[in-house]
Amino acid sequence: MQIYLFDGTTEGLLTAVFEWFERKPGKISLQTKDKHQPDAFYDVMFIHNDSQKASRVWKGLVQKLSKDWIRRLHCCCLAENEETWIALFQFCCNLFTTPAAIQYNYGDPNVLLLSQTAKKVEREKHRMEAFIRFQETADGIYYCGIDPDFNVIPLLQRHFQNRYADQQWIIYDLKRKYGIFYNKQDVQEIQLDLKMGLRSSILPATQQSAQESLYSLLWQDYFKSTNIPARKNTALHIRHVPKRYWKYLTEKQ
Amino acid sequence: MSDRIREKLNILADAAKYDVSCSSSGGTRKNTNKGLGDSHSSGICHTYTEDGRCVSLLKILLTNHCIFDCAYCVSRKSNDIQRAAFTVEEVVSLTMNFYRRNYIEGLFLSSGIFKNADFTMERLLRVVKKLRLEERFNGYIHLKTIPGASEELIKEAGLYADRMSINLEMPTEAGLRLLAPEKTHQEVITPLDYVQKQIVQFKEERKLIRNVPKFVPAGQSTQMVIGATPETDKEIMQTAHRFYQDFSLKRVYYSGYIPISHDQRLPVIGTQPPLIRENRLYQTDWLMRFYGFHVNEILNDSNPHLDIDIDPKLSWALRNMQYFPVDINTAAYKMILRVPGIGVGSAKKIVQARQFGRLRIDQLKKIGVAYNRARHFIQCADSPIQLRDYQGFQIKAFILAESQSKYLKHDLNQIKLF
Known part of the structure; x- marks a missing residue:
């Protein structure tokens, strides 16, 4: 299994999605640079941020998803946590590989995690507006x-x-x-x-x-x-x- | 100077606190004139008091001088308390300065009746006009309609306020006659009806001409005092239902009576306010507004009171076991919404998610269903086979045994040893 190493930004994540589609390596493990521990047995690929690649992926997302879901993805990016990045990555890959509207499948752990994380971020935002x-x-x-x-x-x-x-x-x-x-x-x-x-x-x-x-x-x-x-x-x-x-x-x- | 304003604020905020409404939702006013304030459609609760109620508006009386003598009210004429009155400028500067610091969403202005209704309403109107026109304030304003005020004044106030309200006070006419002989329900109904008709008319005109101003965009509300007079829950909720229907009210508030007087007609001072009952009434209110229940399904002649130990939705389900179990994977949204332990959010998720495959218990739990409660009423892909049908009272016993009610933690008959 390959490790994709990115910098923990939205642009990095979207570039990673692009790179995955270019190579289709099957299952990979996504990690952020600051949490990564070097490992002798896995092949590491560094994701170099590329704004053109990232914006192409983002355009694709905007075409496939409703406004609400784009807002949710934006919130998930602001959550800044490893688990959410991985779910985002898998969600994007699934979204582009299947024709079905998988964003409504709340039985899927990635979809559920993203919608729950987005809710947490929105709640924190609302608390800040209040407090x-x-x-x-x-x-x-x-x-x-x-x-x-x-x-x-x-x-x-x-x-x-x-x-x-x-x-x-x-x-x-x-x-x-x-x-x-x-x-x-x-x-x-x-x-x-x-x-x-x-x-x-x-x-x-x-x-x-x-x-x-x-x-x-x-x-x-x-x-x-x-x-x-x-x-x-x-x-x-x-x-x-x-x-x-x-x-x-x-x-x- | 600052001491006097502190004293006034203490007196007049204290007198206003029995009005429970503090919502700031439904406002549509936008900050178009580069002024101060912009409403937030769902409202914001900026803090909560130690009794757990939301504080989103600066809730004050203009004055607590009052010509009426209603037994349930702190500001009644015969009560020996400190009296005070704000000037228009004081209310405006308090509101502006609190709003600038993000303490509040806006102003909730009410008043005792001094001299007469028109005189009082005119003062309230002056505050609101100054805020809107001179200070360019676009925050939320909740204004009390003074019963008996002239229609011209009410109509003008409606152009500047976001929400208007008049309190019904007692759920039945008989109760009101007992405690406030000078008042009638009709006095409340007339202005409620007038404002409602104006709201409809302004909306119609706005459809044709775009620059017709907004009139009470956040609608009207009312409040009933619970537990001061011996009404049944059925009477209370039927009154609420009638007011929701006839006047398209946004909210009816139920306020558990807090004893404040030695009057013999009322519960004695020190009696605990009926908090559980109040909570159950709000739950019923929610079932009527968001869950598609009709008031008669929950409260009728055979069940005139709500259960104290279980919530009204569960109580309805236990009385109507013929509708259950509901199959989560095939049932209509309307029926899923009626299952105890499933709320609006979960019900919507279930309906969307089941298109992708039959839902299992673990998925339901993750979606947010209170499974321990719901399991008695549903069937899903991997529900265990049940060998016998349980009766409503048995299910109630199961649920009570495993739930921890925040109200009934201690059995009342338990002897305390330590």
Whole structure:
């Protein structure tokens, strides 16, 4: 069995699909470069990213699949995990070799894994839309630092751009070390030189605007007064707002 | 200054919290004027209170001064509590600043009735107009329709709000007469009906002329208080069914009564709110709206109350064992949806997946079916052969024995030793 070694990007994966169809080597094992352990018994093929090959495969996918499924595949690519890459690879190969609409076969483990992973990514994206709390900085930019389970910033951009069209904002992924900045015109990808104190999602008091502490206090007050103690249900509360997200939430500080 | 606004927010948020509706779904307003806000069709819950309820809107009263004396209400005239009122500017700046920080999806504005209905409605309208016209706010606005307000005011408010609602308060007229002698159901029905007719009319006009403005695009809702008066579940759900039908409501909310008064007509303070019952009513509501059940199938003269220990879908299935077992690989979608343990998502997946081959137990489990519950009611490719038919009550015993109800963890008769 051959090992296909790719770099763990969408382009790499699509190129791998292309290479497989050019050679049709039968069953292969797909691995990412950073997880790969050299092995004496298998023949390794390096996949060199080629944007032309990748875009041909992508075109093919767009022709065969509905918009919903293309979105799912996009989400799966952002999940950045080995198991999902393998399922994606096999799914693509199966899709192009069989005439049937295999994407509806939820009995197939690859299809099910992809639809479930896409759902996880969408859920994380939705949680970010809900749990991001902007803080106004002294120079009037609304900032929030996040560290989501999946690389969801590309999915978030449109939502925040439409919604906060009249204010400058930054959403920064502290784990993946990049973010997006909106300057009231368009969105740019940025990399911040993070000094001490900016490592967490909450800004230090010195960098906040004058109004910021009043509104975060008012929000904390509101959160308390809207609770009905007679109905206390901590288990449900934690199920909806898992503890790992509490660090973002102004009302939980 | 900031202390006063904090105090007001505390009082007026506290008074508004008994309105359970907090949905922000169904909005279609887009940010076309480079302003602030863009609605999200399914709504977003930005946080959850410690009682597990969603917080998606800034839910406040404009004032808790009220000329009415309804026994079930915190803000009733005779109640000795702190009173406060926001100015229009205060509500607007709170909403804008909370929204800018991504705390909320929008505003839920209600009010006690001061002076008269028109005066109150006019104030609410001023807040909404200022937000939409001056601040270019495109977030979600849920506005209370004040019963008795003039049609002109209601119509104007509908042009700026996304959702409007009026609370029915008590499920039956008799219950309402007992606790709020000054109010009638008719007072609620008239404006609900008026707004509904306007929604239909605006929609018709939009078909012909594109720039006709939107009118209450997210529809109307209402709320009933449960457990304050002795209605049966059947009466409650039939009222809900009638309101869904007659006024095309988006939602009916059921709010378990939380004792807040020493009134003799009401449960005493400290009584636990009927949370399980409330949950069962919501489950029934879902069965009616998404699972194709008719209210009379679930609640009728022989079953006027919902079971507390099992959910209404399971309870219906156990009473109607003649429809089961259902063959997953051949049955209609409608029937698969009625199997306890299979939800809308799984049912849709099953119908698509079975075109590729007969489905097996392990596949059903992976698709997301609660198999331990569903297995009594289905047959699939590798179902074990059953030698005898079990009766409904036996199946109920099997299911109860292996399930862990979050409500009935401890047998109530169990003596606590430690």
